[in-house]
Amino acid sequence: MTGFLALLSRDLRLAWRRPGDVAVVLAFFVVATVLFPLGIGPQANILARIAAGVLWCTALFASMLSLDRLFAADYEDGSLDLLLLAPWPLELAALAKCAAHWIVTGLPLAVLAPLLGVTFGLPPEALLALAATLLVGTPTLSLIGGLAASLTLGARRGGALLALLALPLCVPTLIFGAAAIETLMTGEDLLAHIAILAALALVALATTPWAMAAALRQAGE
Amino acid sequence: MADLHFLANPARFRRFSQRVLPGLVFATVLSFAVGLYLALMHSPPDYQQGETVRIMFVHVPSAWLSMAGYALLAALGASLLVWRHPLAALMARATAPVGACFALVCLLTGSLWGRPMWGTYWVWDARLTSMLLLFFLYLGHIALSRAYDDPDRGDRAAAILALVGIINLPIIKFSVDWWNTLHQPASIMRLDAPAIHPAILMPLLWMAGSFLLLFITLVLVRTETEIDRRRLEMADQLS
Known part of the structure; x- marks a missing residue:
C-alpha cells in the first residue's frame, strides 16, 4: 500500500509540475465539444437533445488522448524496469498509474463538463446528472485506456492503435453514461444507471490490473 | 485438449495439417456444392421474404463463425499465455483475419438483405451494432499483433487483448x-419471429457445416503460411 501511495503521489507531483499536459487535454475537450454546435447549428432543442452524448464522446476522446504517455515515459527512462523489480505487486503499480490518470483527467473533465453543458442549454438537474455520471464512469475509461496503453507500449503508431483497442471496450460505459442523462426527460430512475456505471467500473477495477500487469511484464522482457 | 498438445510443436503440426488438408479441401468443395444447390435451387422461397431469404444461407453461418472465431482466438490466447505454445501464437495470427472477414461478410450480406426487407442498408439494430463492434475487436487484434517489430511481443499483447475482449463481449452485447x-421501439421485422421451417433449416445447417x-x-492453410514465414524470418536473421 505504501508503494501504491508513493507511486500515486509521484505521478500527481509530475503532473503538478507540468500543468501544461493536463491543460492541453482539457483544452482539447472544450474545443472538440464547441465544434459540435458549430457543425450542427445553434438550434437550442437539438443541442439540448444531443448534449449528453456529445459531452460523453468528447470526454472519452480526451481521456484517450492523454493515455499514450501513461506508461511510455516510465518505459523510456527505465522507471518501469524498477517497478517490475519492486517487491510489491505490479498490479498495484498499474492501478496507481490509472488512479493518477483519473485524478488528473477524469476528475477535471467531470467538473468541466457541466460548464459546457450550460452552453448546450441543459437544465440544472441534467448538469448535475452529467457530472455524477462522468464521476462514476471516467474511472472505467482510465482503466480500459490504461490497459490499451500497456498493450501498445513500444508499438509502432501507438496512439491511434490505443484508441482502436480501447474505444470498442468503452462502449458499455458510453451507452449507460449518456443514457443516464436522458432518464431525466423520460422519468426513469437515474440511480439505476449510475449503479450500472459503478458496476462497470468495479468490473474494470477487478479485471484490468491483472491484464495491465501481464502486458507490462512483457514490455519489460 | 490434452490430446491436442502433441500438435503444439509447429513442425509436427505442419506434418499433420499437410496430411489432413487435401481431404479437407475436397470435403469443403463437395460440401459447398451440395449446400449451394440446396440453398439456391432446392429450398423454397420464403412466403414473406421471397428469394432474399437465400442471403440468410450465407449470412447466418458467417455470423456464427465470426463469433466462434473470436472464442477460438481467446482460447488460443489463453494457451499462449499459460502454456506458451508457439503454435497458438501463429494460429491466432492466422485466425484473426479469417474471423474478421466472416464478420465483414455477415455485415455486408446483412445490409444487402436489409435493403429490400427493411428498406434500408443499415439500421442501428442491437444485433447489427454488436456485430460491428465484434468486427472492431477483430481489427484491434489484427493491428496489435502486427504493431511490434518483435513478433512475439505482438502475439502476447494480442493474446491478452483477446482474453479481455471475450470477457467484455457479453457486457457489450448486453449494453x-x-x-x-431504449432508443427505438421494436418496429422492424425480425427474422427469428416465426420458427424456421425445416425446408429452410436443413440447407441452413448444411451451409453452416460447409x-x-x-x-x-x-x-x-494460413497457419502453415505463418509457420513458413516465421522460419524464413529466422533464417534471414541467422544468415
Whole structure:
C-alpha cells in the first residue's frame, strides 16, 4: 500500500509540475465539444437533445488522448524496469498509474463538463446528472485506456492503435453514461444507471490490473 | 485438449495439417456444392421474404463463425499465455483475419438483405451494432499483433487483448441490446419471429457445416503460411 501511495503521489507531483499536459487535454475537450454546435447549428432543442452524448464522446476522446504517455515515459527512462523489480505487486503499480490518470483527467473533465453543458442549454438537474455520471464512469475509461496503453507500449503508431483497442471496450460505459442523462426527460430512475456505471467500473477495477500487469511484464522482457 | 498438445510443436503440426488438408479441401468443395444447390435451387422461397431469404444461407453461418472465431482466438490466447505454445501464437495470427472477414461478410450480406426487407442498408439494430463492434475487436487484434517489430511481443499483447475482449463481449452485447430497446421501439421485422421451417433449416445447417469446413481449411492453410514465414524470418536473421 505504501508503494501504491508513493507511486500515486509521484505521478500527481509530475503532473503538478507540468500543468501544461493536463491543460492541453482539457483544452482539447472544450474545443472538440464547441465544434459540435458549430457543425450542427445553434438550434437550442437539438443541442439540448444531443448534449449528453456529445459531452460523453468528447470526454472519452480526451481521456484517450492523454493515455499514450501513461506508461511510455516510465518505459523510456527505465522507471518501469524498477517497478517490475519492486517487491510489491505490479498490479498495484498499474492501478496507481490509472488512479493518477483519473485524478488528473477524469476528475477535471467531470467538473468541466457541466460548464459546457450550460452552453448546450441543459437544465440544472441534467448538469448535475452529467457530472455524477462522468464521476462514476471516467474511472472505467482510465482503466480500459490504461490497459490499451500497456498493450501498445513500444508499438509502432501507438496512439491511434490505443484508441482502436480501447474505444470498442468503452462502449458499455458510453451507452449507460449518456443514457443516464436522458432518464431525466423520460422519468426513469437515474440511480439505476449510475449503479450500472459503478458496476462497470468495479468490473474494470477487478479485471484490468491483472491484464495491465501481464502486458507490462512483457514490455519489460 | 490434452490430446491436442502433441500438435503444439509447429513442425509436427505442419506434418499433420499437410496430411489432413487435401481431404479437407475436397470435403469443403463437395460440401459447398451440395449446400449451394440446396440453398439456391432446392429450398423454397420464403412466403414473406421471397428469394432474399437465400442471403440468410450465407449470412447466418458467417455470423456464427465470426463469433466462434473470436472464442477460438481467446482460447488460443489463453494457451499462449499459460502454456506458451508457439503454435497458438501463429494460429491466432492466422485466425484473426479469417474471423474478421466472416464478420465483414455477415455485415455486408446483412445490409444487402436489409435493403429490400427493411428498406434500408443499415439500421442501428442491437444485433447489427454488436456485430460491428465484434468486427472492431477483430481489427484491434489484427493491428496489435502486427504493431511490434518483435513478433512475439505482438502475439502476447494480442493474446491478452483477446482474453479481455471475450470477457467484455457479453457486457457489450448486453449494453447494446439495452441501448437499442431504449432508443427505438421494436418496429422492424425480425427474422427469428416465426420458427424456421425445416425446408429452410436443413440447407441452413448444411451451409453452416460447409462454412465451418471452409473456416478450418483457411485457418490451417494460413497457419502453415505463418509457420513458413516465421522460419524464413529466422533464417534471414541467422544468415
